[in-house]
Amino acid sequence: MKLLNPGHVIDGFEIQACLHAGGMAHIYTVQYALSEDGTRRESEFPMAMKIPRMTAGDGAENIVSFEVEHQILPALSGSHVPRFVAAGDLSRTPYLVMEYVQGSTLETWRENFHKESFQAGLHDRAIARVGAELAHAAHSLHKQNVCHLDLKPANVLIRPNGKVVLLDFGLSCHAHYPDLLAEEMRKAVGSPAWIAPEQVVGVRGDPRSDIFAIGVMLYELATGELPFGEPATAGGMRQRLWMDPVPPRKRNPQVPEWLQEVILKCLHPEAAKRYPSAAHLAMDLGNPDQIRITERGQQIKGTGFKEHFKRWLKAAGMHYQPSPLPSKQIKEVPILMVALPHADVSDATWYSLREAVDRSLGIRPGARLACVTVISPNDTSSTDSSKSESSVHRMHLARMQQWSQGLDLHDHQVSFHVLEASDVAHALVTYAKSNEVGMVIMGAATHGLQMQRFVATVPIKVAMNAPCTVILVKQDVPFEFLGTLNDK
Structure with missing residues (x-):
């Protein structure tokens, strides 16, 4: 027309x-x-x-x-x-x-972005904020059983308040509707620079394909270059089934290790080795100081020929399976939040919470754990230097880290968060909503035995208003532990 x-x-x-x-x-x-x-x-x-x-x-x-x-x-x-x-x-x-959504595309935002500003230590955090908002937007789609499958800067709109809106669903896939593109198009469908490896071989409907596309955008924001260029042939696109891009830190030494860790995890050729959900990616980008940095985040040379050759052989013989329901996929690897009391807590409560968390993680491989405690703003308002905001936060972080040492955290990421709020229940519910928490675990009375009759409604408020399942844990300590606990 x-x-x-x-x-x-x-x-x-x-x-x-x-x-x-x-x-x-x-x-x-x-x-x-x-x-x-x-x-x-x-x-x-x-x-x-x-x-x-x-x-x-x-x-x-x-x-x-x-x-x-x-x-x-x-x-x-x-x-x-x-x-x-x-x-x-x-x-x-x-x-x-x-x-008609007011805002600018990520394409425009990128054009105003200068990688030299990494030297000021500001732009890596700006990338993290945009990436986290983008991950939240993608997760919102995945919960509705939709995979975008064409995420790229031109299809990402940033509102003036920094929130992200996704555009153009012409290549998308809804698990409950017929996939018209798969039926009509007998070839890979997607934008060559951002298409995920599994899309190249015709697998549609995996939410981790959108995570790959987010990784491509983060890579370009961090380095100014596309990780795989813009291949014009099917053979050129197939290379990403086994090849890693040049490490971002080699192209731009100012890229911090935590950001490279995130980007390369998003860009792994195998979907199962990327972030299991966009919510996990958003949590890492929202808490860069707690990202576990591996050799992947530190490397400069990149993957060698031998490893790429092994991956090529594996990719050549790999049989790709249809994707399960996106909402089911992300529910299998939730973010678990445990609300830990910050004062007047008995060893029995600590023990019971640890047992409940261990059981929940044990049946959910790949789930992530967020340990959260809420303190009063009065706790950090003292002029005493020993009670300054940073020292109080460090003290509570150390207590939570010590508590977590008894957990079996193999195959589980864990992070620790100290919140300040007068309304404990509201703070916990807000945290759960903003971080896409899939389950909350907390004590049936979480604020100390001496204060139970005054604040016993906090767990009930959380259970009533949380966007997810809430497990209330009663104190339950085996008899052989009672003597040990009482002696402390």
Whole structure:
């Protein structure tokens, strides 16, 4: 379809201005058209209309992509996607009307980004903030059983408040709907620079493919270059099935080790060796000081020929399986949060919580543990240097780390967090919501035996308002431990 002029009306929507004229679609700002009596319906938010290009020279993927987005966009909800308004039929004028989100694309954000600023120690944290918001947005889709599968800077919109909105679901996959692209296109579907290895061989619907794409974007933000270039052939794209990119620190020595650790984990050729969910990635980017740095984060030379050759042999004989339900995948590797009391806590409570956490981690390989304690702002307001904010936080972090030493943390990442709040229940619920926590474990009375009758409602408040399962643990200590505990 040719470009439309302002004032043109389609199904009650009036064209205002053209925002974008690309190879796949034209996008316009629109408003409701004037009615017969001269009045105009007001919209709750600005609107945009997307009209796919469907001329004789355009490929069949344009039509299929429109059908896919027409199918998926109305089913999505949340702040990370534009709100759906209306759609036109293919037999007449195909279009999608949705919320017009104010903001700039990650592409624009990147253009204003200078890797030299790493020397100021600021831009690595800026990358982490953007990456964490992007991971939260992707996780929101995955919980709705949708994989984007075309994440790239042009499809990521950053609101003025820093929150991320994802655009263009024409290549996406919804586990509950027929995968039209898999049925119609007998080839890898995706943008060559950002496509994941499993997508190259036709596997769609794995949420870890989106994690790979996020890794590509983080790599480019950190180094100014794409990790795999922009291959133009199927053979060029297949190389990522066994090859690692050049380590970011080799291309930009100012990249910190923790950021390289995150990026290369996202870009692992095997999906099972990446982050198990975007929520895990977001938590690492939100807490870079607690990232466990391995040889991967420290390397400069990169993977050698022998290792790449072994991976090539493995990839050549690998049989890729269809992806399970995304929401089921991420539930199998949740973020577990244990709320640890900060004062007046008995050894019996410590023991019971540790046993409950150990049992929960034991049946969930790959799950992550977040140890959280909430202290009063009064605890850090003293002028006594021994009670300064940093020293008080260090003390509570040390106590939690000591408590965790009795856990079997093989194959589990763990982090420690001290929160300051007057309302303990609200702080715990807010933390659980903002970090996509899948399960909360806490004592049935978590703030000391002497204060139980005053604050016993805290666990109940958390259980009522948390966005996930809450396990309340009663004190339960084996008889052989009682004498030891009482002697302490």
